[in-house]
Amino acid sequence: MDSIAGPRPLLFLAPMAGVTNTVFRRLCKDLGADVLTTEFVSAEGILHRNERTSRYLEFQSDERPLGVQLFGADPDRLAEAVKAVIDWVSPDFIDLNFGCPVNKVVSRNGGSALLKDCPLLANVARSVVAAANGLPVTAKIRIGWDSRSVNAVETSRILEGEGISRLAVHGRTKEQGYSGEADWEVIASVVQAVKIPVIGNGDIDSATVALERWRQSGATGIMIGRAAMNHPWIFREIRAALSGQASECVTLADKWAFIENHCAKEIDWWKGQEAQAMKSMRARLMAYTRGLPGGARLRERLQRVETLTGLREIASDHIGGNAA
Numbered sequence: 514m515d516s517i518a519g520p521r522p523l524l525f526l527a528p529m530a531g532v533t534n535t536v537f538r539r540l541c542k543d544l545g546a547d548v549l550t551t552e553f554v555s556a557e558g559i560l561h562r563n564e565r566t567s568r569y570l571e572f573q574s575d576e577r578p579l580g581v582q583l584f585g586a587d588p589d590r591l592a593e594a595v596k597a598v599i600d601w602v603s604p605d606f607i608d609l610n611f612g613c614p615v616n617k618v619v620s621r622n623g624g625s626a627l628l629k630d631c632p633l634l635a636n637v638a639r640s641v642v643a644a645a646n647g648l649p650v651t652a653k654i655r656i657g658w659d660s661r662s663v664n665a666v667e668t669s670r671i672l673e674g675e676g677i678s679r680l681a682v683h684g685r686t687k688e689q690g691y692s693g694e695a696d697w698e699v700i701a702s703v704v705q706a707v708k709i710p711v712i713g714n715g716d717i718d719s720a721t722v723a724l725e726r727w728r729q730s731g732a733t734g735i736m737i738g739r740a741a742m743n744h745p746w747i748f749r750e751i752r753a754a755l756s757g758q759a760s761e762c763v764t765l766a767d768k769w770a771f772i773e774n775h776c777a778k779e780i781d782w783w784k785g786q787e788a789q790a791m792k793s794m795r796a797r798l799m800a801y802t803r804g805l806p807g808g809a810r811l812r813e814r815l816q817r818v819e820t821l822t823g824l825r826e827i828a829s830d831h832i833g834g835n836a837a
């Protein structure tokens with residue numbers, strides 16, 4: 514029986530390029546994430562149907578509701594890409610990226626560049642909503658371009674007016690990148706300003722912080738990025754906290770079992786190309802083992818691991834060396 518009384522926040526896994534592929538998303542869903550989105554995919558990549566794009570778009574039916582996140586700056590090309598991607602993979606919603614701070618994207622007027630061009634922002638949203646033909650279109654924004662131009666309330670109203678059906682707000686400006694702190698007061702003011710659901714995002718790193726931010730901001734949901742990358746159990750911990758229970762403790766053995774399982778699934782996803790899959794897991798392994806005892810030596814071994822058997826040896830040495 515679900516013991517949660519009253520509404521609870523919807524839990525979103527934040528889209529993260531190079532991290533949130535189908536394998537990781539499903540692991541997070543198993544741990545309690547409600548809504549998943551692909552990493553950002555360029556409209557041009559979709560229109561050219563290139564190989565890398567098709568990998569970004571892979572998902573399994575148990576990931577639904579699943580959104581495809583798109584970036585681009587040309588309303589017509591984005592509209593074409595939306596029609597193509599709906600036809601291609603049939604997602605549950607389209608998410609527009611208006612938050613990416615990366616120069617390669619911003620210099621072509623994509624991502625967060627649209628936050629300082631409200632007419633273009635409106636055009637992009639209008640064009641995509643029309644092309645989606647009834648499929649929900651959501652958007653992810655930052656609170657503004659820089660500290661002198663925090664305009665999340667204005668951009669949110671524009672997006673709502675153009676038919677965007679849900680907004681995720683990362684409480685930082687483009688200029689901040691990932692530095693400083695997410696401003697949840699601005700997120701709360703967006704919640705007040707629009708009628709569509711608002712999902713708050715930025716710096717949620719524990720169940721306690723998640724519930725505090727959710728209650729204080731009035732957001733419909735919360736979106737978690739880096740903390741989920743390091744500690745995906747955060748979704749389970751939030752759900753436990755909501756029902757007033759202590760979450761099961763994640764032991765060192767649990768952690769290694771999870772890591773092994775992630776690697777095994779990644780190898781399957783790479784169609785058995787073990788060395789390549791393990792290479793693609795390196796940054797993930799670094800994130801998972803952050804803060805573990807014996808970190809420097811452990812990380813040095815993990816940097817070189819090329820097989821699942823090699824990983825198991827490292828895990829077994831590490832668990833043995835840290836037995837209570």
Ligand SMILES: Cc1cc2nc3c(=O)[nH]c(=O)nc-3n(C[C@H](O)[C@H](O)[C@H](O)COP(=O)(O)O)c2cc1C
Nearest residue numbers: 527528529530552553653683715716717737738739
């Ligand atoms: C490695 C990495 C990749 C990211 N890629 C994307 C992306 O593809 N699309 C997007 O909207 N945001 C992307 N983000 C931003 C996150 O979705 C999120 O807004 C940000 O990390 C703040 O949330 P957090 O404090 O919970 O990490 C990325 C962040 C990181 C760390």
